[in-house]
Amino acid sequence: xxxxxxxxxxxxxxxxxxxxxxxxxxxELLRSENHPTADQVYENIRQNHPGIARGSVYxxxxxxxxxxxxxxxxxxxxxxxxxxxxxxxNHIYCQKTHDIQDYFNEELNQLVLDFFTKKKIENFTIQxxxxxxxxxxxxxxxxxxxx
Amino acid sequence: xxxxxxxxxxxxxxxxxxxxxxxxxxxELLRSENHPTADQVYENIRQNHPGIARGSVYxxxxxxxxxxxxxxxxxxxxxxxxxxxxxxxNHIYCQKTHDIQDYFNEELNQLVLDFFTKKKIENFTIQxxxxxxxxxxxxxxxxxxxx
DNA sequence: CTGCCTGCAAAGGGTTTGCACATTC
DNA sequence: GAATGTGCAAACCCTTTGCAGGCAG
Numbered sequence: 643x644x645x646x647x648x649x650x651x652x653x654x655x656x657x658x659x660x661x662x663x664x665x666x667x668x669x670e671l672l673r674s675e676n677h678p679t680a681d682q683v684y685e686n687i688r689q690n691h692p693g694i695a696r697g698s699v700y701x702x703x704x705x706x707x708x709x710x711x712x713x714x715x716x717x718x719x720x721x722x723x724x725x726x727x728x729x730x731x732n733h734i735y736c737q738k739t740h741d742i743q744d745y746f747n748e749e750l751n752q753l754v755l756d757f758f759t760k761k762k763i764e765n766f767t768i769q770x771x772x773x774x775x776x777x778x779x780x781x782x783x784x785x786x787x788x789x
Numbered sequence: 790x791x792x793x794x795x796x797x798x799x800x801x802x803x804x805x806x807x808x809x810x811x812x813x814x815x816x817e818l819l820r821s822e823n824h825p826t827a828d829q830v831y832e833n834i835r836q837n838h839p840g841i842a843r844g845s846v847y848x849x850x851x852x853x854x855x856x857x858x859x860x861x862x863x864x865x866x867x868x869x870x871x872x873x874x875x876x877x878x879n880h881i882y883c884q885k886t887h888d889i890q891d892y893f894n895e896e897l898n899q900l901v902l903d904f905f906t907k908k909k910i911e912n913f914t915i916q917x918x919x920x921x922x923x924x925x926x927x928x929x930x931x932x933x934x935x936x
Numbered sequence: 937c938t939g940c941c942t943g944c945a946a947a948g949g950g951t952t953t954g955c956a957c958a959t960t961c
Numbered sequence: 962g963a964a965t966g967t968g969c970a971a972a973c974c975c976t977t978t979g980c981a982g983g984c985a986g
Contacts (some may be wrong), residue, residue, distance in 0.1 A: 659985050661941060681975070695943045700976060702941095716882075716921060718861040720869035720951090721975080734913060735863075750904055754920060757897055764934035766881060769924040773901060774863060777915040787911035806960050808966060828950070842968045847951060849966090867976090868950075941984075948977070958967070 644672050656709040666691045667702045671712055671726035677733075677742040679721050715742060716774070732773040739782045745775060747788075791819050803856040813838045814849045815858065818873035824862050824880075824889040826870050862889060863921070879920040886929050892922060894935075 649668055650660040658664060666687050671678075678686070684699040703724055706712040712726045715733065719740050732745040754771050779786060796815055797807040805811060813834050818825075825833070831846040850871055853859040859873045862880065866887050879892040901918050926933060 654986095659940065661985070663942065679975090693943080695945095696975095697944080697977075698942055701978095704977095705941095714865040714867070716863035716865045718863045718869075720861070720867065722865075722867035734910065736913070737916065745910075747908070750901075750908075753900060753904060754897075757900060758922070761894070761897075762936050763881065763892075763922070764936055765927045765931055766883070766922075766933045767924045767927060768922055769884065772921045772923065774919045774921055775905070775910070775913075775915055776917045776919065777913055780912045780914060784912055786913045789909050789911055801961095806965060808959065810967065826950090840968080842970095843950095844952075844969075845967055848953095851952095852966095938986095939984100940986095942982085944980090944982105946978085948975105950973105950975085952973070953971085955969090956967105957969105958965105960965075961963095 644669070652711065656711055658705060658709055658711075663691070663694050663698050664702050664705075666694060667699055668706060668711065668726070671703075671706070671724055675744070677715050677717075677723045677725050679723050683724070716772070717742065718776075730770070732775065734775045734777075734786050736779045736782070736786075737776055738778050741779065743786050745773075745788065791816070799858065803858055805852060805856055805858075810838070810841050810845050811849050811852075813841060814846055815853060815873070818850075818853070818859055818871055822891070824864075824870045824872050826868050830871065863919070864889070865923075877917070879922065881922045881924075881933050883926045883929070883933075884923055885925050888926065890933050892920075892935065 646665065649665055653660045653664060653668065667683060670683055670687050680700045680703050683703065684696050687694055687699065703712065707714055712724050713728065715723045715725045717723050723742065727744060730751055732750065734743045734745050750773060754773060758768060758771060793812065796812055800807045800811060800815065814830060817830055817834050827847045827850050830850065831843050834841055834846065850859065854861055859871050860875065862870045862872045864870050870889065874891065877898050879897065881890045881892050897920060901920060905915060905918060
């Protein structure tokens, strides 16, 4: 977890004013592990920050993405989902519950990276490669366990 | 490309009546290579099938997905995009134009598959593994070329 | 103090839905 | 003929936007 002072600093470095609403959204994104939609972020924040406006949350999330402090993650569901974990990682996606869980594995990253240093693609600059593992959780209520 | 009679048969096998609108949508999905949104499918069909209703296209696409005749593809953009190409393949995604192009490579499929037969994930049944190659097209107007 | 940011509320756009009619099997 | 599917249009989100006031730097 990250301290509030640190969060302020990060925002500042990115050229964004460290306002209350922005801090709240940013911290919430960092805290959350389920890659929430804008609306979910809003609902989660609401409890501790009643004054915040839904529209502001949408705007702030867009700003964070634009500033490179957050990413939008791909989903089949057809709504935008956000992620403040910027390190290279992959996603485990439950097609029933629509949960997205991070999957870290350096060996896998390297494997795929190696493949694409050999295999070239023309008219295209690769920025990131993500492995999406789609399937179904046996027990929908529990998290997926990496062995 | 697929013949209309064959398309009818496929729909029938899936338990769907082969109606005019459904055939039109299904054929269009099969024809298209850019993983269109529901709205794009509607616009494309409109020219040859003026009578069709926008709402029907949305409904039909959902039915096709439910019946397993089409897939929804993951996108960062935040809207549903469809694909009738059911074979294992990966996606090249242009973060600027939002184009999605298919990437077929048996070696890559095998590579990733092998990895996950060794590496187990608990509380999760893997159904498909997709490698998403995100980046930017050098020339946005041209397609990406696989070498 | 200046410019950026927010709350509010209205507008926007894509998607879903209820209903009466049409169509397939 | 029965069940399923469609067109139409209204309703329903989720998201974006304009504006006047607020706040950080």
